[in-house]
Amino acid sequence: MNMIEVQGLTKKFGDFTAVDGLTFQVAEGEVFGLLGPNGAGKTTTVRMLCCLISRTAGDAHIAGYDLANPADSLKIRKLIGLVPDNIGLYEELSAYENLDYYGKLYECTPDERKTRIEYFLKMMELWEKRDLPISDFSKGMKQKVGIARALIHDPRLLFFDEPTANLDPESARSIREFILQLKKEGKTIFFNTHNLDEAQRVCDRIGILKTRLLAVNTPQQLEKNVWGSRTVIQVEEVSEPVLEAVRRLDPVSLSVEENKINIGINDPTRQNPDFVQAIVAAGGRIQYVTQLNPGLEETYLKIIQ
Amino acid sequence: MRLSKAWTVASKDFKTFTKKKGILYSSLYFELVVSIGLPFLVLYISGKPNAVAALPQLLNAFSFLFVIGAALLPVSIASYSLVGEKVQKSLEPLLATPTTDEEILAGKSIAAFLPAICSSFIGALVFTILIDLFTYSPLKYLYFPNWDFAIILFLLAPLVCILAVGFNVLVSSRVNDVRTAQQIGYLIILPFGAVYFLTELKVLTQTTNNLLIMAAVVAVIDGIVFYLVRATFQREEILTKWK
Numbered sequence: 001m002n003m004i005e006v007q008g009l010t011k012k013f014g015d016f017t018a019v020d021g022l023t024f025q026v027a028e029g030e031v032f033g034l035l036g037p038n039g040a041g042k043t044t045t046v047r048m049l050c051c052l053i054s055r056t057a058g059d060a061h062i063a064g065y066d067l068a069n070p071a072d073s074l075k076i077r078k079l080i081g082l083v084p085d086n087i088g089l090y091e092e093l094s095a096y097e098n099l100d101y102y103g104k105l106y107e108c109t110p111d112e113r114k115t116r117i118e119y120f121l122k123m124m125e126l127w128e129k130r131d132l133p134i135s136d137f138s139k140g141m142k143q144k145v146g147i148a149r150a151l152i153h154d155p156r157l158l159f160f161d162e163p164t165a166n167l168d169p170e171s172a173r174s175i176r177e178f179i180l181q182l183k184k185e186g187k188t189i190f191f192n193t194h195n196l197d198e199a200q201r202v203c204d205r206i207g208i209l210k211t212r213l214l215a216v217n218t219p220q221q222l223e224k225n226v227w228g229s230r231t232v233i234q235v236e237e238v239s240e241p242v243l244e245a246v247r248r249l250d251p252v253s254l255s256v257e258e259n260k261i262n263i264g265i266n267d268p269t270r271q272n273p274d275f276v277q278a279i280v281a282a283g284g285r286i287q288y289v290t291q292l293n294p295g296l297e298e299t300y301l302k303i304i305q
Numbered sequence: 306m307r308l309s310k311a312w313t314v315a316s317k318d319f320k321t322f323t324k325k326k327g328i329l330y331s332s333l334y335f336e337l338v339v340s341i342g343l344p345f346l347v348l349y350i351s352g353k354p355n356a357v358a359a360l361p362q363l364l365n366a367f368s369f370l371f372v373i374g375a376a377l378l379p380v381s382i383a384s385y386s387l388v389g390e391k392v393q394k395s396l397e398p399l400l401a402t403p404t405t406d407e408e409i410l411a412g413k414s415i416a417a418f419l420p421a422i423c424s425s426f427i428g429a430l431v432f433t434i435l436i437d438l439f440t441y442s443p444l445k446y447l448y449f450p451n452w453d454f455a456i457i458l459f460l461l462a463p464l465v466c467i468l469a470v471g472f473n474v475l476v477s478s479r480v481n482d483v484r485t486a487q488q489i490g491y492l493i494i495l496p497f498g499a500v501y502f503l504t505e506l507k508v509l510t511q512t513t514n515n516l517l518i519m520a521a522v523v524a525v526i527d528g529i530v531f532y533l534v535r536a537t538f539q540r541e542e543i544l545t546k547w548k
């Protein structure tokens with residue numbers, strides 16, 4: 001079953017369209033990343049899916065519950081956990097008190113609250129600091145408490161809205177590792193980010209958003225779809241007979257940069273040996289044969305431009 | 306609406322107030338001045354010659370201060386309770402929990418109403434005991450309890466308190482810092498202060514009838530404010546329009 005099913009989801013603020021006709025699915029247990037520049041509509045999308053704001057048009061189902069049905073709204077909110085972009089803890093209350101309050105709001109039993117708060121605070125190495133007010137915590141520590149807060153009711157689906165933005169690299173890394181661990185536990189994760197590297201490391205599939213959903217796929221497939229497969233063959237010297245030999249094999253594309261021959265190939269594993277053989281036969285002295293990897297960044301920039 | 310949910314929301318605010326001493330003190334000042342300070346002033350005055358005849362009228366006027374107290378006491382709590390959430394950006398995660406808008410609103414209202422009305426009652430108890438203690442011998446009768454004060458305390462004060470809470474919710478939705486919310490919130494005292502002074506100037510008289518009429522007027526305004534509050538306190542509004 002799909003955890004999230006979205007069809008033509010649209011949000012307008014007055015005349016301004018913030019999110020336009022999104023259609024996608026997120027399978028149970030999947031980590032889905034929504035990647036887009038500032039103002040792309042990521043937060044707006046998450047807010048609609050968390051029953052925080054209404055949608056202007058379109059349909060969405062979370063775990064089979066209809067977002068349009070007010071009677072389902074409480075059930076949906078009960079099975080999801082949200083880590084918002086502004087973490088919004090109560091500064092004057094302690095970490096323990098913050099989590100306990102949310103445990104009550106999420107209707108956990110006193111026992112569940114006690115064991116889960118202890119479990120998460122110990123895992124995040126904050127148990128010793130449980131009684132300090134949140135105002136004494138660093139940004140990274142607050143973020144961890146915010147994540148524990150979203151997990152207090154053991155939700156099946158988690159929304160993270162740019163969880164590592166403005167964090168130091170070490171905190172950002174431990175948050176990413178934590179998200180990957182949640183994935184291992186079988187949670188479905190919806191992940192907003194404008195950090196490409198992060199999206200690539202954490203997400204199974206990525207949707208590229210800029211008001212509209214421009215592409216949805218695995219990171220590898222996105223690259224391949226945009227660029228096709230490329231093989232780079234570096235030779236001692238690019239001569240005309242060598243190029244002629246390559247052209248004769250009818251590549252998808254061909255370009256030369258210094259002593260590198262950049263060849264677009266439909267089925268590299270089958271065709272690469274033919275190209276190598278042809279170049280050698282034409283007198284080319286091959287130094288390296290590599291696969292061209294433009295990377296997600298180039299791909300992303302090409303998609304959103 | 307589940308009252309237990311509202312109570313959870315209110316309890317969290319109570320916990321916050323025990324840590325925010327400023328909020329506690331601000332309500333204590335009023336109690337100290339009115340409930341303890343005024344009776345001692347009365348004690349001092351009643352020792353003067355010819356003061357006895359003026360005492361009932363003076364006590365009558367002082368009684369009305371508990372109406373003003375009911376408008377004043379919820380302000381610091383109500384403004385902190387909502388604008389505090391706004392400043393800390395905690396409304397989004399709060400609204401994401403399986404709690405309805407009504408439950409959150411009810412919790413926030415209880416958090417401001419209950420301490421204010423309780424401290425009004427406790428203050429009134431201290432006030433009546435001290436006044437009776439100090440004025441029994443010159444007056445030769447117990448001034449309190451009396452019907453006017455019962456109307457003030459059990460009818461007018463709760464209605465005014467509700468008005469102050471509602472007014473503060475409306476103010477909180479429009480402002481961005483606790484101090485501004487409080488400053489605007491305190492404006493709710495003005496009409497009641499005006500009534501107090503007009504009574505002092507003998508333009509109005511504080512009779513049982515007039516107190517009842519006033520209670521009826523406040524109740525109608527309460528209804529209007531409640532309607533406005535309900536329209537303002539909706540998740541979509543809170544997340545997209547509350548600035």
Ligand SMILES: Nc1ncnc2c1ncn2[C@@H]1O[C@H](COP(=O)(O)OP(=O)(O)O)[C@@H](O)[C@H]1O
Pocket residue numbers: 013016017018036037038039040041042043044045544545546
């Ligand atoms: N309450 C609102 N009223 C009007 N416009 C809004 C509101 N919230 C967001 N927007 C606009 O919608 C667009 C998408 O915003 P947002 O979802 O926050 O983007 P992202 O999270 O991807 O940075 C932005 O252009 C933003 O200015």
Ligand SMILES: [Mg+2]
Pocket residue numbers: 042043044085161162
């Ligand atoms: Mg955002």
